[in-house]
Amino acid sequence: MALAPTFQLRSGARLPLLGLGTWPLNDDEAAATVERAISAGYRLIDTAENYRNEKGVGEGVRRSGIPREELFITTKFNREHHSVDGVRRAFETSARLLGVDYVDLLLVHWPNAGQGRHVEAVQGIAALMDEGLVRAIGTSNYKPSHLQDVIDAGIVPDVNQIQLDPQRPRIVDRAFHDEHGIVTESWSPLGQGSGLLDEPAVRGHRGSPWDDSRPGGAALARAAGPRRHPEVLASRAPRAEPRRLRLRALGGGRGKPLPAGEPGGRDRRFGRVRPLTGVAGATRACCPPPP
Numbered sequence: 474m475a476l477a478p479t480f481q482l483r484s485g486a487r488l489p490l491l492g493l494g495t496w497p498l499n500d501d502e503a504a505a506t507v508e509r510a511i512s513a514g515y516r517l518i519d520t521a522e523n524y525r526n527e528k529g530v531g532e533g534v535r536r537s538g539i540p541r542e543e544l545f546i547t548t549k550f551n552r553e554h555h556s557v558d559g560v561r562r563a564f565e566t567s568a569r570l571l572g573v574d575y576v577d578l579l580l581v582h583w584p585n586a587g588q589g590r591h592v593e594a595v596q597g598i599a600a601l602m603d604e605g606l607v608r609a610i611g612t613s614n615y616k617p618s619h620l621q622d623v624i625d626a627g628i629v630p631d632v633n634q635i636q637l638d639p640q641r642p643r644i645v646d647r648a649f650h651d652e653h654g655i656v657t658e659s660w661s662p663l664g665q666g667s668g669l670l671d672e673p674a675v676r677g678h679r680g681s682p683w684d685d686s687r688p689g690g691a692a693l694a695r696a697a698g699p700r701r702h703p704e705v706l707a708s709r710a711p712r713a714e715p716r717r718l719r720l721r722a723l724g725g726g727r728g729k730p731l732p733a734g735e736p737g738g739r740d741r742r743f744g745r746v747r748p749l750t751g752v753a754g755a756t757r758a759c760c761p762p763p764p
C-alpha cells in the first residue's frame with residue numbers, strides 16, 4: 474500500500490505530505506470516504522468546525538481500525554473562538570465530535586484580522602500544545618503580514634494552509650513561509666475538480682498538480698470516489714523537469730503575470746505564459762464562507 478511521505482514539523486510532529494480534504498462532505502459521506510481513504514493509505518485527514526462533519530470524520534477513523542497514533546487528524550475553528558479560552562472550548566467540542574483525545578494539527582481557519590484577534594487565536598493553540606492536547610500549531614489563509622504579527626508575539630506556526638495550485642503558485646506567501654520554516658499546505662490543489670485537470674500540461678498526471686505546485690509543502694485533495702484514492706496517493710512520484718516547468722507556467726494564467734524567471738512567470742523554454750482555458754474555478758463556489 475502506498476503511504477504519502479512525511480515531513481517533520483518544527484514541533485516534532487510528522488506531517489504526511491498528502492492528505493484527504495473532507496469539505497463539503499456531510500457526516501455520512503465523510504464517514505464512508507474517510508474509512509475508504511484510510512484503507513487506501515491516507516493518514517492525514519483534514520476537517521473543520523465549519524464543515525460540520527467532524528462526527529462523520531471520527532466515525533470513519535474508528536471504522537478504519539487503524540491505530541490513532543498512526544493517523545494525523547487536522548481540524549480548524551471559527552472566528553468566534555479567537556481568544557485563549559475560546560480556542561480551548563473549540564478544541565473540546567471538536568475533540569468530542571471526532572472522538573479523540575488530541576488533535577495533530579489545530580488551525581485558525583481564517584485570520585479575520587478585522588477582529589484584531591488573529592494573534593490571540595494562535596496563542597490559544599500554543600496553550601493547548603503545552604498541555605499535549607495539540608501536536609502542531611496551524612494557521613490557514615494567513616497572509617505574510619498576519620504571520621508576521623504572530624511571529625512578533627513569539628510564536629512561529631508549524632503550518633499555514635492556503636489555496637495553492639498550478640494556477641495560483643502564491644510565490645510571495647511561500648517565500649515568506651520558507652524564510653520562517655513554516656510548512657505550506659495547499660487547499661484545493663486540484664483546482665476543485667475544474668478544467669485545471671484537463672490542461673495538457675496536467676493531463677496524464679491527474680491528481681498530481683499538487684505535487685508540482687508546492688515543492689517542499691503538503692497538500693489536501695478531496696477525492697470522494699474510492700477509485701481515485703490510490704491514484705492520488707501514487708501521484709507523489711517526482712516529475713520530469715520539463716513537465717514541472719510547464720506546470721509552473723500555468724501559474725501566470727490568472728491575474729498579473731509574474732516576473733520572468735520566477736516559477737509561474739515567463740519561461741524561456743516555453744515562451745509566453747498562456748492563460749488557462751476552461752477553468753471554472755473563478756465562478757464555482759469554492760468553499761463555505763469564511764467562518
Ligand SMILES: NC(=O)c1ccc[n+]([C@@H]2O[C@H](COP(=O)([O-])OP(=O)(O)OC[C@H]3O[C@@H](n4cnc5c(N)ncnc54)[C@H](OP(=O)(O)O)[C@@H]3O)[C@@H](O)[C@H]2O)c1
Pocket residue numbers: 493494495496497519520582613614634635659660661662663664665666667670679680693694695696697698701704705759760
Ligand atoms: N483552509 C481553507 O480555507 C480551505 C478551503 C477550502 C478547502 N479546504 C480543504 O482542502 C480540501 C481540498 O479542496 P477541494 O476539495 O475544494 O478541492 P480539490 O481537492 O482541489 O478538488 C476536489 C475535486 O477534485 C476531484 N478529484 C479528486 N481527485 C481527482 C482525480 N484524480 N481526477 C479527477 N478529479 C479528481 C474531486 O472529485 P470527487 O470528490 O468526485 O472524487 C473533487 O470534485 C477540502 O476538501 C478541504 O479539506 C480548506
